[in-house]
Amino acid sequence: MTIDPDSYEPAYIQLAGLLRAAIDSGELAPGQPVPSEKTLIQQHGVARETVRRAISILRAEGRVQTLAGRGSYVRGSADEAEVVTLAPGSRISSRMPSPAERRQYGVAEGVPLFVVELEGQEAQAYPADRVILEVPSLT
Amino acid sequence: MTIDPDSYEPAYIQLAGLLRAAIDSGELAPGQPVPSEKTLIQQHGVARETVRRAISILRAEGRVQTLAGRGSYVRGSADEAEVVTLAPGSRISSRMPSPAERRQYGVAEGVPLFVVELEGQEAQAYPADRVILEVPSLT
DNA sequence: GGCTATTTGTTCGTATGTATA
DNA sequence: TTATACATACGAACAAATAGC
Numbered sequence: 001m002t003i004d005p006d007s008y009e010p011a012y013i014q015l016a017g018l019l020r021a022a023i024d025s026g027e028l029a030p031g032q033p034v035p036s037e038k039t040l041i042q043q044h045g046v047a048r049e050t051v052r053r054a055i056s057i058l059r060a061e062g063r064v065q066t067l068a069g070r071g072s073y074v075r076g077s078a079d080e081a082e083v084v085t086l087a088p089g090s091r092i093s094s095r096m097p098s099p100a101e102r103r104q105y106g107v108a109e110g111v112p113l114f115v116v117e118l119e120g121q122e123a124q125a126y127p128a129d130r131v132i133l134e135v136p137s138l139t
Numbered sequence: 140m141t142i143d144p145d146s147y148e149p150a151y152i153q154l155a156g157l158l159r160a161a162i163d164s165g166e167l168a169p170g171q172p173v174p175s176e177k178t179l180i181q182q183h184g185v186a187r188e189t190v191r192r193a194i195s196i197l198r199a200e201g202r203v204q205t206l207a208g209r210g211s212y213v214r215g216s217a218d219e220a221e222v223v224t225l226a227p228g229s230r231i232s233s234r235m236p237s238p239a240e241r242r243q244y245g246v247a248e249g250v251p252l253f254v255v256e257l258e259g260q261e262a263q264a265y266p267a268d269r270v271i272l273e274v275p276s277l278t
Numbered sequence: 279g280g281c282t283a284t285t286t287g288t289t290c291g292t293a294t295g296t297a298t299a
Numbered sequence: 300t301t302a303t304a305c306a307t308a309c310g311a312a313c314a315a316a317t318a319g320c
Contacts, residue, residue, distance in 0.1 A: 005308090010306080010307060010308085011307080011308075012307080012308085013238065017238075020237060036284080036285060036286085037285070037286070038284085038285080046308080046309090047308055047309045047310070048309090048310085048311095049307085049308065049309075049310095050307085050308065050309085052286085052287090053307090053308095055286095057235075060234075060235035061234055061235045061236070061237055062234040062235070066286075067285090067286085067316085067317080068285080068286050068287065068315070068316050068317075069284080069285055069286060069287095069315070069316030069317035069318080070284090070285065070286080070316080070317060070318080071284095071285060071286075072286090081232075083230075086225075086274045087274065088274050088275065088276050088277045089273075089274060089275075089276045090273070090274040091222075091271055091272070091273050091274075092231060092253075092271065092272040092273070092274075093267065093271050093272075094233040094251045094253060094267035095200060095201045095250075095251060095267060095268065096196075096199040096200045096201065096249070096251065097200070098159060098200055099152065099155075099156070110235070111234075112233045112234060112235065112251035112267065114231075114233060128232065128233040128234060128251065129234065132230055132231065132232050133230070133231040133232075134228075134229070134230050134231070135225045135226065135227055135228060135229040135230075135231075135274050136227065136228075137227050137228045138227045149287080149288060149289085150288080150289075151288080151289090175303080175304065175305095176304065176305075177303085177304080185289085185290095186289060186290050186291075187290090187291090188288090188289070188290075188291095189288090189289070189290085191305085191306090192288095194305095205305075210303095210304065210305080211305090
C-alpha cells in the first residue's frame with residue numbers, strides 16, 4: 001500500500017487511512033506501538049507534518065494514544081470505560097473542550113467532552129474516551 | 140493582550156485563548172469574521188502555522204466555522220439543534236468520526252459523533268453539533 | 279545523580295494549489 | 300485577471316519528555 005502524492009486525496013488523509021486499516025485488520029493490535037514518526041517518514045516518503053497530521057486524526061478518533069517522548073500506541077476498543085447512568089430528563093451534548101475544560105475534567109488532547117444537563121442542576125461533564133452514558137432500563 | 144514566545148505555554152495555545160476570550164466576551168460576535176491569517180500573523184508576530192493551529196482549535200470547539208478562500212466566522216451558540224429521544228437501555232459514546240463516518244452521517248470537520256447503541260439493534264450515530272440527546276422524563 | 283539516544287512537541291520558513299471576491 | 304485567503308506539503312531547527320545505561 002502506497003501513498004499517491006498526485007491523488008485528489010491529501011497525503012495525510014491517505015496515511016491515516018493506511019494506519020486505520022492496519023488497526024482495524026489487527027495488523028496493529030491494541031497495546032502495540034504505531035511506527036515512530038521517523039519510520040513512517042522513511043517508509044512512505046512523506047514529510048513529518050504529513051505523518052503528524054495522520055496520527056492526530058487517529059488520536060481524535062480514539063484509535064491511538066500518544067505519549068510524549070515514547071510514541072503512539074493502539075488503544076483497546078473497550079479498554080476501561082466508566083458507565084454513567086443518566087437521570088430522566090437529562091440532555092446530552094458533546095463537543096471538543098476548551099483547555100480550561102480539558103484541565104477541569106481531565107480530558108486528553110483531541111478527545112470530545114460529554115455535557116449532561118438536568119433541569120435545575122449544574123451541568124456535568126465527562127471525558128468521552130473514558131465514559132459511556134447509559135439510559136436505565138425500565139425493568 | 141500579547142503573546143509571550145518564552146512562555147511555557149505554546150504560542151498557538153495562547154493565541155487560541157485570546158481569540159476564545161474575544162468570542163466569549165462578545166468582542167467577536169456570532170457571524171463576524173475572525174481576523175485573517177495575515178492579520179493575526181502581523182498583530183501577534185507569530186508564524187502562519189501558529190495562527191492556523193489556533194484557528195483549528197476554535198473550529199474543533201465549535202466556536203468558529205472556516206470557509207476556504209473566505210475566512211473563519213464566529214458561530215452562533217445554539218443555532219439549531221435537533222433533539223433525539225433516547226430509548227431505555229441505550230448506551231451512548233462519543234468520539235471523532237472517521238472520514239467514512241463523516242460522509243455517512245453528514246458530520247462537519249472537527250465535530251464529534253454521537254454513537255447510540257441499543258441491545259439487539261444496529262448502532263445509530265448523530266453529528267454532535269446538530270443533535271442533542273434527551274432522556275425521557277418519567278412523567 | 280548524569281549522559282545519550284530516541285521520540286514527540288513546537289515553531290519558523292517556504293512553496294504550490296485551490297477557492298473566493 | 301488580480302488579490303486575498305485557506306489547504307497541503309516540504310525542509311529545518313530546537314525544546315521537552317522518555318528510556319536505558
